[in-house]
Amino acid sequence: MVGGKVRGKSLAPVGVNIVQDAERSLELALQDAGIPRERVEIVAGTGYGRFKVHFGQFVVTEISCHAKGAHHLFPKTRLVLDIGGQDTKAIRINERGEVVDFSMNDKCAAGTGRFLDVCANALGYDVADIGALSLTAKAPMRITSTCTVFAESEVTSYLSRGKRPEDIIAGVHASIANRSISLLQRAGIEPEVTFTGGVSRNEGMVRELGNRLKLPINVSPTSQYVGAVGAALFATERVEAGPR
């Protein structure tokens, strides 16, 4: 980020070597921005691997970062839904983008991106394709299990009964939307709602949530980067505040 604007970005899967993956991601973002490493003033680490960003100067949780990033992109946002790989978070924020309250899923993967991954794989689809597929559903199935492993069995069972993949996946989306709405209600539903994280790239999920909330939902074309944008904004504030 330079002068409050995103200059370069990268998105990379994280494996067992988080430190190396984070380094590589920084290099790719710098290549994208056309900025040499020496010009980097400050780096913030965020997410579950934040303490592994050894080359960073400070850490912030992704909860604060998604709040700040979403507020930056949509200043009227008061509620952020972030569905990532292992967590779902409903974050209520104030007019300055500060976290007022938040609710998160239980420690299991029910209702998260991982849940969607597992169900997509069970159907033989790539997770990137199921959003569009679900929009063609005619009669969504009902996925009742709250456990990722059992939901996978339920999906397989529907398939073996000859149900259509688009109807099954629409049921999976409905199941995640139900759990997400419970979290949003706990945090307190207030317009505007902004949807962030990897699952926000899934148009079927966006539609399902919008239908149930009966509210328009903001989704940025860079919604997967909202946490990183927030972290960069925290870093920018630190640079602007000068040395402490």
Add this chain to the structure above:
Amino acid sequence: MTRGADSGAFLGSARELQKQMVDRYYSSLQPGNERKPVAYMLVGGNLAEIVRAFGYEVVFPEIVALTCAIKHTSLDYILKAEAMGYGLDVCGYVKNDLGLQESGGETVFGKIPPPDLLVCSFSGCYVYVKWWEALAEKYGVPLVTFDVPYMRGPTPLKEDMAYMVAQLEEFISKLEKITGRSLDRQELRRILARSRAAEEGWVRFLQRGRERPSPIEAYFEAVFYMFPINVLRGTQEAVDFYEAVNRDVDRRIAERQYPVPTEKVRLVVEGVPPYPHYRTFWDFFKSWGAVSVAATYPKVGGLFDRGFLHDPARPLESIAEYSLGAYVNQSWPLRRAIIADYVKEYEADAVLIHGIKSCRSFTAGQGDLRDYVSRELGVPTLYIESDHQDPRYFAPAQVKNRMDAFFESLEHRRAVSHAAGVV
């Protein structure tokens, strides 16, 4: 996002005394030692004074269980109980105890003797009633179950008091038959006087959390010091202990030894601690300069800081009042009021609620409590969940993530308020 450094220095001689006291107690229970008959009892609304007057030693399996958990041995007993057929959702205290009993009472801190008498003093949790019944069946010893009316108002109803006193009289008659001796009512009064003296000392300690900075840790430290108010109440040892604790707190203030070197966040904490990860959980607090100034859990053995003290002049009436007023026997509106008062009296910045999966009687209602504190009182509140006994339910990265986000937002909002000139 500066972090407060760890400080264990504030835990001085009192903590050492407490460790010695716990060791002495468990040593006294060992086979080969001349020991008294043992009454098993539940902490909530316990009747320690009466059984002591009949010459019993008191064992609280809940306290044995939490000691197993804090020493990282609870899972072995829990797995044993699950192998016996107890389900995943059965209370961790119950499974720890039943697994332990099946292991012959052997623990890393000594052998727990089997009961000679079972007193189910808190019947608000039906699982507890079944637990005591399982023990009665295993050991074939007398079981006495009290029917304790639920508290819906701030003071006990007259008819509830009469009902409890009648049950106590019946209990005394039963004990007279079992032991073959009459109750020495003078001795009961002497025991109650010592209970009261210990309670006064305990309250003095707890109320030091009102000071700024707080010289005590009212959750993590208080949990250590709960032992005598529960296990040794009615003994001179407990009275002396709280005098020593209060002297230690005076020393801390003189030497400026505080639980966190720079107090940044004052918390009221509700809920049972995650004992298998006690230190890790405490470290999460310390890393943000957060100190508990008041907590509800250390009051499960008595809400002495809310005005109740045992009264030797009204022996059975005050024991009845004590049983009725147990924290977990209070309705949710009463529990809410206690927390609201603590926030005000102790000038807390926030409330942290720790829910435990395996105890519905303590935890059910905490979601509404969270909404009440955050929305109606306007006090930032964090709800996290794990378990008090079962280490499998504690996810350190997730708990830390939630706590970091919570403290981060408190710190940020405070910085903004300061910048705007609002203190």
